[in-house]
Amino acid sequence: xxxxxxxxxxxxxxxxxxxxxxxxxxxxxxxxxxxxxxxxxxxxxxxxxxxxxxxxxxxxxxxxxxxxxxxxxxxxxxxxxxxxxxxxxxxxxxxxxxxxxxxxxxxxxxxxxxxxxxxxxxxxxxxxxxxxxxxxxxxxxxxxxxxxxxxxxxxxxxxxxxxxxxxxxxxxxxxxxxxxxxxxxxxxxxxxxxxxxxxxxxxxxxxxxxxxxxxxxxxxxxxxxxxxxxxxxxxxxxxxxxxxxxxxxxxxxxxxxxxxxxxxxxxxxxxxxxxxxxxxxxxxxxxxxxxxxxxxxxxxxxxxxxxxxxxxxxxxxxxxxxxxxxxxxxxxxxxxxxxxxxxxxxxxxxxxxxxxxxxxxxxxxxxxxxxxxxx
Numbered sequence: 001x002x003x004x005x006x007x008x009x010x011x012x013x014x015x016x017x018x019x020x021x022x023x024x025x026x027x028x029x030x031x032x033x034x035x036x037x038x039x040x041x042x043x044x045x046x047x048x049x050x051x052x053x054x055x056x057x058x059x060x061x062x063x064x065x066x067x068x069x070x071x072x073x074x075x076x077x078x079x080x081x082x083x084x085x086x087x088x089x090x091x092x093x094x095x096x097x098x099x100x101x102x103x104x105x106x107x108x109x110x111x112x113x114x115x116x117x118x119x120x121x122x123x124x125x126x127x128x129x130x131x132x133x134x135x136x137x138x139x140x141x142x143x144x145x146x147x148x149x150x151x152x153x154x155x156x157x158x159x160x161x162x163x164x165x166x167x168x169x170x171x172x173x174x175x176x177x178x179x180x181x182x183x184x185x186x187x188x189x190x191x192x193x194x195x196x197x198x199x200x201x202x203x204x205x206x207x208x209x210x211x212x213x214x215x216x217x218x219x220x221x222x223x224x225x226x227x228x229x230x231x232x233x234x235x236x237x238x239x240x241x242x243x244x245x246x247x248x249x250x251x252x253x254x255x256x257x258x259x260x261x262x263x264x265x266x267x268x269x270x271x272x273x274x275x276x277x278x279x280x281x282x283x284x285x286x287x288x289x290x291x292x293x294x295x296x297x298x299x300x301x302x303x304x305x306x307x308x309x310x311x312x313x314x315x316x317x318x319x320x321x322x323x324x325x326x327x328x329x330x331x332x333x334x335x336x337x338x339x340x341x342x343x344x345x346x347x348x349x350x351x352x353x354x355x356x357x358x359x360x361x362x363x364x365x366x367x368x369x370x371x372x373x374x375x
Contacts, residue, residue: 004032007074007085007095008084008085013084033055052066053077082133092113104130118212134258137253142210158222160225164198181198318369321369
């Protein structure tokens with residue numbers, strides 16, 4: 001029996017993590033749950049799983065057996081074996097650090113954490129012998145391909161569906177609506193991640209995350225469009241051999257792999273691939289000019305320091321402005337680029353400097369949007 005804490009339990013990844021727990025009641029027990037504003041759903045989850053600890057960003061009446069706790073306390077609690085970080089943005093940074101310092105296994109879905117503070121998180125994880133187990137399908141695929149392989153990696157190849165607009169012209173992108181941006185062709189995700197996938201910012205953030213997870217240079221990470229989303233990523237070795245991980249595009253599979261690691265579990269609720277029905281798998285190179293957010297992310301990752309933090313914060317604000325219909329889809333990269341252009345980066349930042357850069361970027365992005373009469 002593995003004791004779990006799930007932070008962000010009311011979001012897309014959190015709900016799918018609990019689906020896996022339901023499939024294996026003899027394997028996993030929920031000790032802690034943390035949710036955001038959806039208190040009705042969180043109350044239902046607490047009633048079903050009866051965790052000892054719970055957190056809500058809004059007021060919530062807890063049953064007698066469940067005690068209100070901070071996310072940091074939940075993440076570092078002695079009874080917890082594995083912490084699933086399914087929050088979005090910087091919300092998960094502090095509890096992830098708490099889990100790392102407690103030497104926990106961490107199933108990580110929040111990519112912004114490593115983008116913002118990868119060097120700090122990875123250094124402390126080594127120091128405290130904490131394990132970081134990726135949940136993102138691309139990183140899970142690389143992780144699985146690297147098992148048993150210690151040397152000889154030539155490059156990592158991240159795949160992307162390209163989102164719904166990868167054949168759109170610049171004039172078409174200007175007219176993209178919120179509803180259209182939320183219709184991802186293959187994955188079911190939360191709103192913010194879905195928009196990031198449409199701009200390909202998500203793939204840029206994943207590249208930075210892969211750099212930290214697998215200790216590999218940016219020059220050895222490539223991205224290719226794969227519309228079917230069947231091959232989740234590949235590893236090429238120095239002899240020219242390629243390893244790929246294939247599965248139906250369902251986030252429950254990489255979630256289950258992270259929860260059950262180092263074992264694999266049979267789960268009849270997960271869909272299987274019928275190769276004869278797929279018929280073909282196709283690939284295309286990326287037109288970076290069509291996806292400026294991707295290039296912004298790669299540039300920020302290579303600069304390092306506080307630049308990735310500013311990138312994340314500016315993207316979060318710009319995406320929210322788009323979702324609330326204050327700016328156009330095509331304004332997202334423009335505002336992010338302007339914010340990054342005004343930033344004076346700090347190399348090897350402390351945690352306080354990272355948080356200060358995050359706050360500065362959020363304020364600056366909003367000011368830029370207002371100045372340009374975008375909101």
